[in-house]
Amino acid sequence: MSRISETLVASPRNMIDVRRLAQSYGIHIALLTLILISAILSPAFLSAGNVSNMLLQIAPLGIVVVGQTLVILVRGLDLSVASVMATAAAVATSFSGQNGDAATIVMVALAIGLLTGLVNGLLVTKRNVSPFLATLATMIVLQGLRFAYTQGAPSGNVPPFFRAVGSQLFYGIPYNLMIMGVLAIIFSVILRRSTFGRKVYITGGNPITARLVGINADRITIACYLASGALAALAGLVLSGFVGVVDNWVGRGFELDSIVAAVMGGVALSGGRGTIAGALTGATILVVVFNAALLLGLPIEFQILIKGIIIIIAAAFYVRRSEA
Amino acid sequence: MTAFAQSTYVYLTKRQSGLFIVLALIIALLLLGAVVSDRFRTPANLMNVFEQSTALALVSLGQSFAILTGGIDLSVGSMISLASVLLSGISGGDPASTAFAICMVMALGIAVGLVNGLAVIWLRVHPLIVTLGMGAALQGATLLYTLGPAGSMPLGFDYLAYGRLFGMPVGALITIMLFVAAAAFLRHTVFGRHIYAVGDDATAAELMGLPRRTVLLFVYAFSGFMAALAAIFLVARFGVGQPYTGQNFTLASITPVVVGGTMLRGGRGGVIGTLLGVYLISLLNNVMNFMDISSHFQMIVQGLIVMLAVSIYIESKRKI
Numbered sequence: 070m071s072r073i074s075e076t077l078v079a080s081p082r083n084m085i086d087v088r089r090l091a092q093s094y095g096i097h098i099a100l101l102t103l104i105l106i107s108a109i110l111s112p113a114f115l116s117a118g119n120v121s122n123m124l125l126q127i128a129p130l131g132i133v134v135v136g137q138t139l140v141i142l143v144r145g146l147d148l149s150v151a152s153v154m155a156t157a158a159a160v161a162t163s164f165s166g167q168n169g170d171a172a173t174i175v176m177v178a179l180a181i182g183l184l185t186g187l188v189n190g191l192l193v194t195k196r197n198v199s200p201f202l203a204t205l206a207t208m209i210v211l212q213g214l215r216f217a218y219t220q221g222a223p224s225g226n227v228p229p230f231f232r233a234v235g236s237q238l239f240y241g242i243p244y245n246l247m248i249m250g251v252l253a254i255i256f257s258v259i260l261r262r263s264t265f266g267r268k269v270y271i272t273g274g275n276p277i278t279a280r281l282v283g284i285n286a287d288r289i290t291i292a293c294y295l296a297s298g299a300l301a302a303l304a305g306l307v308l309s310g311f312v313g314v315v316d317n318w319v320g321r322g323f324e325l326d327s328i329v330a331a332v333m334g335g336v337a338l339s340g341g342r343g344t345i346a347g348a349l350t351g352a353t354i355l356v357v358v359f360n361a362a363l364l365l366g367l368p369i370e371f372q373i374l375i376k377g378i379i380i381i382i383a384a385a386f387y388v389r390r391s392e393a
Numbered sequence: 394m395t396a397f398a399q400s401t402y403v404y405l406t407k408r409q410s411g412l413f414i415v416l417a418l419i420i421a422l423l424l425l426g427a428v429v430s431d432r433f434r435t436p437a438n439l440m441n442v443f444e445q446s447t448a449l450a451l452v453s454l455g456q457s458f459a460i461l462t463g464g465i466d467l468s469v470g471s472m473i474s475l476a477s478v479l480l481s482g483i484s485g486g487d488p489a490s491t492a493f494a495i496c497m498v499m500a501l502g503i504a505v506g507l508v509n510g511l512a513v514i515w516l517r518v519h520p521l522i523v524t525l526g527m528g529a530a531l532q533g534a535t536l537l538y539t540l541g542p543a544g545s546m547p548l549g550f551d552y553l554a555y556g557r558l559f560g561m562p563v564g565a566l567i568t569i570m571l572f573v574a575a576a577a578f579l580r581h582t583v584f585g586r587h588i589y590a591v592g593d594d595a596t597a598a599e600l601m602g603l604p605r606r607t608v609l610l611f612v613y614a615f616s617g618f619m620a621a622l623a624a625i626f627l628v629a630r631f632g633v634g635q636p637y638t639g640q641n642f643t644l645a646s647i648t649p650v651v652v653g654g655t656m657l658r659g660g661r662g663g664v665i666g667t668l669l670g671v672y673l674i675s676l677l678n679n680v681m682n683f684m685d686i687s688s689h690f691q692m693i694v695q696g697l698i699v700m701l702a703v704s705i706y707i708e709s710k711r712k713i
Contacts, residue, residue, distance in 0.1 A: 146521075198703040199657040201465070201521070205644065206699040213692030221689070325525060338519045370540075374533025380526030381512060 096334055096350050103354060107361035114364055121238055123360050128245035129154075129308035130326060130352045134334075135249075135256050136297030137327040138348040142260075143273040143290045144340030145193060145200040147297045149185055150327060152211040154305030154320030157181045159215055159223040161306065162315050166226025174228065178302040185211060186298025190291030208324070215317060225315040235310020245307045249349075252300065257345045269293065274341025329380050330355055354379075412654060414705065415669045422676045430683040438679070440562055444554065446675035447564035448473075448623040448630070450668060452646040454568075454575060455619030457667045458612040460650050461579075462592040463659025464513065464520035466613060469620040469646055471531035472505055473639025476624035478535055481634035482543035491547050498621045505531065506617025510610035524613075528643065535636045542633045553629035564626050572668045579663060588612065593660025648695070649674055652702040674698075 107114045133150050140147045157178035164170065164177070185207055192203035227235075234244045260266035272279040272286045279286045304323070309315045334351030336343025358379065362372045426433035452469050459466040476498045483494035505527065512523040556563040579585040590598040591608045599605045623642070628634050649670030655662025674695070681691045 192700065192704070196704045198700075202647075202651055202657060202699060202703045205647070206696045206703070209696030209699065210693050211696075213689050213694075213696060216689035216692065217687070329522075329525070332522055338522070368536075370533045370536030372533075373529050373536065377526045377529030377531070377533060380529065381516070381518065381523060 096347060096354070100350055100354050100357070103357050103361070107357065107364070111361065111364040114361060117241070119360070119364070121241060121243065123356055124246050125236065125238075125243045125311060126360070127349075127353055127356050128243060128249040129304045129311060129320070130323060130330065130356065131246075131249040131349050132252060132300050132304035132307060133320070133323050133327040134330045134348045134352045135253055135345055136300035138331050138334075138336050138343060138345050139256065139260075139269065139293040140200070140297045141273075141328070141331050141336050141338060142269050142340060142343060143286075143293045144276070145290065145293065146204060146328065146338070147189065147294065147301075148201065148204040148324045149189060149208040149211060150297065150301040150304075151320040151323040152208040152215070153182050153185050153298055153301040154308060154323060155316075155318055156185075156211045156215040156305075157302035158305035158309040158315045158319045159219050159225055159317065161302075162225030162227055162309065163219070163223065166228050168228050168230045171228055171230050174231075175303075175306065178306050179299050182298035182300070182302025183295055184298070185301075186295040187291065189298065190294035193294065194287035194290050219317060221317070223315045223317055225309075227309050227313060227315060231306060231310035232313060233310075235307050236313070245311065248303075248307065252303075253345055253349060256296070260345065265289070265292070270341055272341075326355055327352075329376075333379070412666050412669060415653060415666065415673055419669065419673050419676060422673070422680050426676070426680040426683060429680065433680065433683050436560075440557075440565075442672070442675050442679050443565035444562045444630075445679075446671050447554070447562070447568050448626045449642065449645060449649065449675070450568045450572070450671040451619050451623040451626065452642050453649045453667050453671055454572060454664055455616030456646040457650045457653075457655055457662070457664045458575075458588065459520070459616045460592075460647070460655050460657060461588050461659055461662060462609060462612050463595065463657075464609070464612065465524065465647070465657070466506075466509065466616040466620075467521060467524040467643050468505065468509060468528035468531060469616060469623075470639040470641065470643030471528040471535065472502060472617055472620035473624040473627065473642055474636055475531045475535040475538070475639075476502060476621045477628045477634030477638045478539050478543045478636055479634070480625060480628050481546050482539060484544055484546055486545040486547050488547045491550065495625060498624065499618060502617040502619075502621030502624075503614045504617070506614035507610060509617065510613035513613065514606050514609055520613075539636055542635045544634065546628060546632055551629050551632060553626055555630075564629075569668070572664055575664045584608075584611075589660050591659075648699055651699060654702075 104114075113119055133154070137147055137150060160181060161174045161178040164173070188207055189200075189204050192198040192206075193200050196203075234248070237244055239247070258266075260269060268279070268284050268289050271282070271284060272289045276286050279289075301320075301323075305319055309319050312319070330351035331343065331348040332338060332351070333354060334343065334347035334349065336348050355376075358375060359372055362375060367375075432438055452473065456466055456469060479501070480491075480494045480498045483497065484491040509520070509524055509527055512518060512527075513520050516523070552563065554562075554564055558566055579588060587598070587603050587608050588611075590601070590603055591605050595605055598608075620639070620642075624634070624639065627638050631638070650662070650667050651657065651670070652673060653662065653664075653666025653668070653670035655666060677694065677698070678691060681694065686694075
């Protein structure tokens, strides 16, 4: 939108450098400052119990954020993730609550996630629907399907295995955080080292160039939506393992939280810029803010207020260079 | 055939083929409803549909303007909630303070919209993020003000929602007038054309010397104002402001705009399509209620309609 006006009113070079520096490390400085302030304000913040509590909460959001980052990198947006989480968790656990069926449950959940991702991807690429609307529509449809399937009251039981994975610690490190870590590393390596990863950045950075150099941009985009759907489905299982029950609103609010986390972490909504590590730092900030607000006894309405202000400040931080 | 009928026919079928489809769907729904239920056919039921669609129509009008510039306003839901609790909270049933409260709430809507616009212009943050953040902040403010229904309204205030003028609900008449005025404004004023130009290609518009910033400030202020108006109607309908009244309106306000053929990327579409979209959705819900379709399936149908609408319009995209 403002590409030309920006070139016309170019800022001095040293200003740009300061901005770049702030863009590279701002998020980490913000996180450290936040932790420092929270630790000073509330002695309980850095206690072992609270730290592991926070670590447990990072994983479900973090897994969704990995997928959301992929989608945003190709100039997309996935509003259906929370709906995928709840639907996958509710449907997959409705058959059985036994440990022996864990593999089946994961498969069913993944199938739901992948199918949603495929619909999203096809709508966005083949029908040229704006990602916001395409994923909004699948979100609503999934929500309806879920309610129709569960008749409003999910009857699923979470197998003990999922409970353990979702809420137990291994020498102080939650299992779910390990899952998130492994997934994050895998997808980071794919993005950085593989041809596919580079194609993702090119497709998001400039779809026309991508097509001109012979990249099947549609296929790359669909792959990103597939990944986002699958990761959201996994996150739904992990989160219901943490909570211990499946209800119709598992992961409510995650669609916006995951976008906010990615944007805070420097993933540009205009596509082609950002990393998974950055986005996960953004997710950590969100979790820390909520935790600190809770420990300080601030009412929930303050949390919402703070969240809103943080979103705007963080986004303002990463001034876009150009817009699609 | 008269020239007018001919030009209308050409306009509907050639230039606004999407509108034609929506209109056809509305007629099909009316027929379906008439077949399905006797009570559907009663004027009372149709007036009911008008009554229920007023608030949605008002928010969607503001949303249309934001979307026409290629933006979006996700703060409208929280704006409605805040405006409605402030309105009935300040009024407290006293007519004098009600007048003050109405003015204040409208001014607040404009002010919030201006802040949105300023953030979009100066911070150069995507409108999606700006208004999302604003929405969260407004919802927080609403809950700080009250956690439950607040205050009350003077007797007779529900005239806005339930009153009849020439046999039509007052709110629906006001809504239709506003939409017609907005359509004329968009089509026949210079500033209205600027809105389309900015939405179509902001850079080109700016290079041509069009007031991009003024346009953006205007559309977000207008959207905030319309959200406040919607809140006033909702308070008239429910008799009291509630802190979660607006929650569903954020996304609901986008659906009619899209169904009505306005492109999310901006510069294409119009508000008459939005109004038809609102009536289509309200009618659809009404008919499905008469058909005893559970709300679960209603949700699925609504989602599918959004999908269908956005897929159809891409094919027929065309310059205004």
